[in-house]
Amino acid sequence: MSANRMGYHKEFCGRHYQGYTTGELTYMCDWYGVISSREIALALGRTQNAVLRKVRKLKESGEFGYYKKRQAVGKEGAACHGLCMSTM
Helix, strand or coil: CCCCCCCCCCCCCCCCCCCCCHHHHHHHHHHECCECHHHHHHHHCCCHHHHHHHHHHHHHHCCHHHHHHCCCCCCCCHHHCCCCHHHC
């Protein structure tokens, strides 16, 4: 793991090894390339490597575009990058 990558920490990675919801995949694909993968990881309660690995798998399978086109949950609220974990 790179020294700059966020690794597992129980306080920040509460969804470690849990499946992704449709809302999480939509958020991830919508914001990937706009904000850092570290910010996405923190918002989703995942490690940075998990986010990067999932994005790569979604791109390889052709699903990345599908989730990117979906309406992001609460995207109007840009203050929290459009993610409200309670609505997922």
